[in-house]
Amino acid sequence: MPKDSGIGASSKRREDVRFLTGNGKYTDDINVAGQSYAHFVRSDVAHGRINSIDVSAAEAAPGVLKVFTAADFAEVGGVPCGWCVTDRHGNPMQEPKHPVLAEGKVRHVGDPYAVVVAESLSAARDAAELIEADIEELEAVIDMKAAVADGATKVHDDLTSNLCYDWGFVEENREAVDEAIKGAHHVTTLELTNNRLVANPMEPRVAVGEYDPWKDEHTLYTTSQNPHVIRLLMGAFVLGIPEHKLRVIAPDVGGGFGTKIFHYAEEAFCTFAAKALKRPVKWTSSRSEAFISDAHGRDHVTKIELAMDEEGKFLALRTDTYANMGAYLSTFAPSVPTWLHGTLMAGNYITPLIYVNVKAVFTNTVPVDAYRGAGRPEATFQLERVVDKAAREMGIDPVELRRRNFIDKSQFPYATPVAVEYDTGDYHATMDKLLEISDRDGFEARKAESAARGKLRGFGVAHYIEACGIAPSNLVGQLGARAGLYESATVRVNATGSISVMTGSHSHGQGHETSFAQVVADMLGIDEAQVDIVHGDTARTPMGMGTYGSRSIAVGGSAMVRATEKIIAKAKKVASHLMEASESDVEFANGQFTVAGTDKSVAWGDVCLAAYVPHNYPLEDIEPGLEETAFYDPANFTYPSGGYACEVEVDPETGQVEVLAFSAADDFGNVINPMIVEGQVHGGVAQGIGQALLENCVYDENGQLLTGSYMDYAMPRAYDVPMFTVDHSCQTPCTHNPLGVKGCGEAGAIGSPPAIVNAVIDALSGHGVEHIDMPLSPQRVWAAMHGKG
Amino acid sequence: MYAFDLVKPGTVAEAASALAGGEAQALGGGQTLIPTLKQRLADPGTLVSLSHIDEMKYVRESGGTVEIGGGTTHAMVAKAVADIYPGLADLAGRIGDPSVRNRGTIGGSLANNDPSACYPAGALGSGATIITDKREIAADDYFQGMFTTALDEGEIVTGVRFPIPEKAHYSKMPQPASRFPLVAVYVAKFADGVRVAVTGASEDGVFRWTEAEEALGANFSTDALGGLSASEDGMIADIHGTAAYRAHLIGVMTKRAVAEMS
Secondary structure (H helix, E strand, O other): OOOOOOOOOOOOOOOHHHHHOOOOOEHHHOOOOOOEEEEEEEOOOOOEEEEEEEOHHHHOOOOEEEEEOHHHHOOOOOOOOOEOOEOOOOOEOOOOOOOOOOOOEEOOOOOEEEEEEEOOHHHHHHHHOOOEEEEEEOOOOOOHHHHOOOOOOOOOOOOOOOEEEEEEEOHHHHHHHHHHHHOOOEEEEEEEEEEEEOOOOOOOOEEEEEEEOOOOEEEEEEOOOOHHHHHHHHHHHHHOOOHHHEEEEOOEOOOOOOOOOOOOHHHHHHHHHHHHHOOOEEEEOOHHHHHHHOOEEEEEEEEEEEEEOOOOOEEEEEEEEEEEEEOOOOOOHHHOOOOOOHHHOOOOEOOOEEEEEEEEEEOOOOOEEOOOOOOHHHHHHHHHHHHHHHHHHHOOOHHHHHHHHEOOHHHOOEEOOOOOEEOOOOHHHHHHHHHHHOOHHHHHHHHHHHHHOOOEEEEEEEEEEOOEOOOOHHHHHHOOEOOOOOEEEEEEEOOOOOEEEEEOOOOOOOOHHHHHHHHHHHHHOOOHHHEEEEOOEOOOOOOOOOOOOOOHHHHHHHHHHHHHHHHHHHHHHHHHHHOOOOHHHEEEEOOEEEEOOOOOEEEHHHHHHHHHOOOOOOOOOOOOOOEEEEEEOOOOOEOOEEEEEEEEEEOOOOOOEEEEEEEEEEEOEOOOOHHHHHHHHHHHHHHHHHHHHHOOOOEOOOOOEOOOOOOOOOOOOHHHOOOEEEEOOOOOOOOOOOOOEOOOOOHHHHHHHHHHHHHHHHHOHHHOOOOOOOOOOHHHHHHHHOOOO | OOOOEEEOOOOHHHHHHHHOOOOEEEEOOOOOHHHHHHOOOOOOOEEEEOOOOHHHOOEEEEOOEEEEEOOOEHHHHHHHOOOOOHHHHHHHHOOOOHHHHHHOEHHHHHHHOOOOOOHHHHHHHHOOEEEEOOOEEEHHHHEOOOOOEOOOOOOOEEEEEEEOOOEEEEEEEEOOOOOOEEEEEEEEEEOOEEEEEEEOOEOOOOEEOHHHHHHHHHOOOHHHHOOOOOOOOOEOOEOOEOHHHHHHHHHHHHHHHHHHHO
């Protein structure tokens, strides 16, 4: 029986009432008395030397308060990078300064070099046209391999080259991997691109800066997935504002997908300018601006080699990747192609030797950073594509080849050769479930039916592993993170028994207000409606690291559990006093405290009231009140896994791919709200379909963005996705967090692209096509089929 | 956008006089012009909205033709000519998405003559007559290249008269992002011949594929197209399709249109 409330129930998303009735409160809905408007003047060349900027005419224009340039930011820091990667020679990465406004050079189309603040947005835009900027265009560095060739033009003149780092992992294995590949029975090689993506959350970025001279306090309203991280980075590193004088509020946020993790120059600008002008300053990105200023995602070029014995057992894996950093290092950019990518190259398989080489490269393009999945989709895509190609080359069924190499459930916990230890999993079980729900047995009949209509039908599978619940602070610290990655929660029980939970996690579409309340209500045996989730305001919530890396229920949820356990422990003390019983005899279930073996009982609400009206209360032993905080820092990542299957039909005359069916068998461990989990998988798979078939961010050789609007950047639409078949009944709960949960936010985007591409390649198996780079647009599929690729 | 004055005339005559100064720009459904204004790529000073002119919103059938007012939205055409000229109604009903179809107008589309728009293929493929506030222009003379027409400055498309063919079909291969035609072909079969108009493909905008017209005129079947291939010379090449791919699609879309009509 499905539950109707608490953990495991598909409670309806309470936040959707306000979202669907137009009552959401987003950052752009916030208007502060006396606010002014900022317009960023952005470079229209990819690379140029700033010889001069004359703002005098613009400053004299009607309604203009001030025009800012880099000179105004001489006393403040650059936008910091939150992760330092050490290269294979033991040296720190090259880390260029990222000024709030461009200094000396502009380095990508969209790089801001001036900001006009005016009484209205149109006045600011009018004035911006009066700025006389003498920018001498320089050769643009776009292609990654050309960027690291000898004599290449440098994006940053003060660095030794465009190479941010050359990372080897595990460096000690390098020679052993080379030897194993040399001596192997068969080596499958694949060169591929992981296409560059623009996240495109429905809500563009917005920042509103406010300064209160009475208290010398700053407030920033911003579209962020992690307001405390913004407060830390901006306060400590850019503007020098102590945290007790800086409040960051991220109200309703309309989608993040990673690109709203990062601290952006626009946030620092609005905070800084509000004090400088003694006026609130608001900036709202246009969609066009989002394309050239939101951090992009992925953009890897990889060669992968898989060595096998006669039976198809994996012997060694070697990858060689170029990862685009763009023009500056965005907040977590260096970690994505390294620690979030190399550590996942074992996948679900036993591969004794693995070596991953990543060269991170600066180019004259928008910075590239985490996008839904962040590093793990890149790893999964390479691995699941090369395994599929290997199966064809070895004449082994692709499912069978995967099964021959799966880590067996008896082998957990399993230490991979790439530094992580998987706690649980059962990959044969998810593969069995996948084949069942996708009806693989019926595929040949369906293929024949398609062929009768002149269409090519294909079936593709992929199996993924991901590291979620991004945390252990001591581990990520060793790997170069410049922050901890715990999570926090304060559970505040009010006098009449209702509860406010202040979490350091942030919800921007995930439904935390519903699923988090389910956890706390379930533990206390009270109605979910009695629990309210508060997030997104540094003044109201304890220091937390925010939401990304599918970490919120695993880390943030665990913090709530720990805080609620403290509440229960204290409430039991109060109850034992009220019932005149020994504390050890008090039991708590379904909202009632009872004494074992007696008919004594006291209700949850009575205990809460006693804690706040302590007339009859053990004041000598415990304090009044009922409010507890917990910080949770787990022992390991969590490792969700699953099998995905895609069935496509290709129109051989046009190259058009249609996704006919998509099945997902996920192991997320325990599930709090099945409906929300399914929705997360649906959204992730839709984005995976976008990456595999539609989305592509393209620069020309001069660094002009060719896909700067929806006229050329193809987002998935409703008719591009089929009805999904999703299952999460295979559950091997996480062993090291109290809820046994693993996280589900990114799985769909991680596992789906290789399943889709494998399906298309399967459909084209009679045409000698071995690989097509994403997106598999009609033109690319047609060209590959006709040898015109 | 830049600040502008908005004029909302109620008649064609008032609109023509508002446009006469040369500084003003006509605003049909705004599906191209409004995004252009928002990007500050145009600064017309005055916009003359054609949305309030009732005499430009009509569908009239007479003597084997159907005449559609220039201010008629795509959604209205899709509904009103469904029984009169189903091939054209189908084209109108597949332009853009519901919000585009309920704002965009036939006159606006034809005046703009986007090389990837749908209506130019319908008008040229039907051998329609473009009716303006000053004259009538045959479709064969009207379309003069990418975003270029026979219209004079300030001239308003008040209506379009379509001869109704025996049958017609519009086959469209959408560009993945914009959903405009990557290549689309309108085939219309009349008692005295076949017209084939291609949009989305050529750097010169909509054009007639005369070889296919001749072949289909002699033998209206997909077999007649067997040996034909459109030249890739002058085809648009961009990130969504090479010239060779577009030329190939012309053949595929033509064949599919004919198959639908057979």
